[in-house]
Amino acid sequence: MQNLAPETDAGAGLAAYSTQDLYRELLGRFHEDPNRDGLLSTPKRVERAMADLTRGYDMNPTEILRGALFDVDYDEMVIVKDVEIYSLCEHHMLPFFGRAHVAYIPNGKVIGLSKIPRLIEVFTRRLQVQERITTQVADAIQEAINPRGVGVVIEARHLCMMMRGIEKQQSSTVTSAMLGVFREQQTRSEFLSLVRQHHSGNL
Ligand SMILES: Nc1nc2c(ncn2[C@@H]2O[C@H](COP(=O)(O)OP(=O)(O)OP(=O)(O)O)[C@@H](O)[C@H]2O)c(=O)[nH]1
Numbered sequence: 001m002q003n004l005a006p007e008t009d010a011g012a013g014l015a016a017y018s019t020q021d022l023y024r025e026l027l028g029r030f031h032e033d034p035n036r037d038g039l040l041s042t043p044k045r046v047e048r049a050m051a052d053l054t055r056g057y058d059m060n061p062t063e064i065l066r067g068a069l070f071d072v073d074y075d076e077m078v079i080v081k082d083v084e085i086y087s088l089c090e091h092h093m094l095p096f097f098g099r100a101h102v103a104y105i106p107n108g109k110v111i112g113l114s115k116i117p118r119l120i121e122v123f124t125r126r127l128q129v130q131e132r133i134t135t136q137v138a139d140a141i142q143e144a145i146n147p148r149g150v151g152v153v154i155e156a157r158h159l160c161m162m163m164r165g166i167e168k169q170q171s172s173t174v175t176s177a178m179l180g181v182f183r184e185q186q187t188r189s190e191f192l193s194l195v196r197q198h199h200s201g202n203l
């Protein structure tokens with residue numbers, strides 16, 4: 001499809017076109033030939049890939065945690081650390097990736113361990129900023145089990161700062177959200193020092 005819409009009236013009437021048509025149009029705008037062999041199936045592949053990378057919009061934290069909240073007599077810190085994350089920055093739609101560390105001190109209930117990475121997926125598999133993922137994960141845990149406190153730290157590297165723009169290859173971004181007792185110096189320090197232990201430092 002050629003000249004699907006003039007660049008100036010982006011959005012107007014585009015709903016009439018399939019997602020694959022829109023990607024085919026974009027290939028042309030990138031000065032490519034969408035009909036050459038290697039690109040023929042690309043719109044279909046990109047559609048699938050983008051649906052996968054944004055699947056978090058269709059995921060519901062409450063549903064994920066349902067059935068995996070347990071009454072346990074344990075009141076020390078639980079930490080799930082070094083969870084790999086991949087997300088897309090909402091400004092450039094380029095990936096950022098790294099690790100998330102999540103901790104909480106229960107108040108009668110704990111969360112099934114595998115559900116913590118699943119919860120992280122809900123919020124990373126969207127167009128995001130790192131800060132928002134960090135607070136959304138903390139808030140979701142707070143809401144689910146009302147613990148004595150929650151801490152979330154995310155370390156990530158953003159391709160929009162690496163392969164374009166400022167082109168800094170070594171910088172990483174660290175964000176944190178601390179709720180309840182994690183706002184107190186001692187708990188925060190214990191969490192951060194446990195996160196640092198045995199951490200290779202390589203994202
Ligand atoms: N706070 C925050 N900023 C982000 C995140 N991901 C990307 N950004 C920033 O969003 C900003 C967008 O700035 P603009 O000046 O509008 O865009 P730009 O001209 O492409 O900026 P440069 O990247 O500096 O070239 C940039 O500074 C990005 O580094 C994120 O997760 N959190």
Ligand SMILES: [Zn+2]
Binds near residue numbers: 089090094158
């Ligand atoms: Zn970006």
